[in-house]
Amino acid sequence: MSKVCEMCGKGPVVVNSVVRRGKARAAGGVGRKVTGVTKTRQVPNLQPLTVTRGGISLRVRVCTKCRRSLI
Template sequence: MSRECDFCGKSTITGNSVPRKGKSKKQGGNGEHVVRRTGRTFKPNLFKVRALVEGRREQVRVCAKCMKAGKVVKA
């Protein structure tokens, strides 16, 4: 079972975690500096929902954005 929205196809993507060190210039420092970059994953906000799909009641995985947009008809 993949971690993917059944309506829009949104799934896990990769990116970087970028920790910074130092005091920002706005706060009177010399500026923030990047310390390191490590890989991380961004996961979609999925819910298991019973919805009407083609007239049948099914359990589907839906992201919060699709639920708020009204793409899902709950059963």
Template sequence: MARICPLTGKRPRKGSIIWRRGKPKKAGGIGTHVTAVTKRRFFPNLQRVKAVVNGRVRYIRVAASAIKKGLVVKPPKRNWKKPEAATA
């Protein structure tokens, strides 16, 4: 499964880890120096939620920002009761 949000189009982005060595000048040192740069990926914050898609209730993986913006239509709450509880 691809790590892509169907609503916002967010997908993994490229970045790097920067390794530094030394004491910062602000802390009384002679400054930090970069010793290595390694590639990495930043993944979107995908959450699995129940949503109404094309009139049907489905589980979809969407970005947390899409949930906050209100782009996800949540299904209505069930008010189903057990048959013996309804007759009593």
């Protein structure tokens, strides 16, 4: 099963999760330091939806944004 919306083509994206420690300079500290960078994967919220096209019922997987625009 593909993690892609069948209407708009929205798919998974890879982002960095950045972990920092320390106190900010503006708050009187020496500055925030990056202690770890981990790649994470964000997938779209896909929901099944039954759509009628030409008298035939099709079950499609669409993201919630497309689902709201259809209903």
